[in-house]
Amino acid sequence: MPATRSAHHLIRSEGTTTVKVIVDMDRCQDHGQCVFSAPEVFRINDAGRLEFVAEPDDTLRDAVEDAADVCPLQAITIED
Ligand code: SF4
Numbered sequence: 001m002p003a004t005r006s007a008h009h010l011i012r013s014e015g016t017t018t019v020k021v022i023v024d025m026d027r028c029q030d031h032g033q034c035v036f037s038a039p040e041v042f043r044i045n046d047a048g049r050l051e052f053v054a055e056p057d058d059t060l061r062d063a064v065e066d067a068a069d070v071c072p073l074q075a076i077t078i079e080d
Contacts, residue, residue: 018055019064020079025050027075037070038063 021041030050034042040060042052056064061078068076 017058019058019061020055021052021064022077022079023050023052024075027073029073031072033070033072034067034076037067042067
């Protein structure tokens with residue numbers, strides 16, 4: 001099971017080649033459009049807050065980019 005870090009709503013995962021995902025939680029309003037684009041990376045937890053995989057596998061890059069595009073608050077950043 002991945003460890004969660006509640007302060008930043010992060011879920012860590014192990015992988016070889018990964019994408020670094022950053023969500024500005026001050027901007028995010030937890031509506032969850034990103035969850036539809038990349039459910040492997042983003043989810044809304046039982047408390048109604050966004051959680052995400054901070055370093056998902058590179059195979060999920062396109063899905064994360066789609067999520068960043070659909071985020072109405074432009075809260076998602078991808079770092080290489
Ligand atoms: S789409 Fe953007 S604002 Fe909505 S939950 Fe995802 S990161 Fe937050």
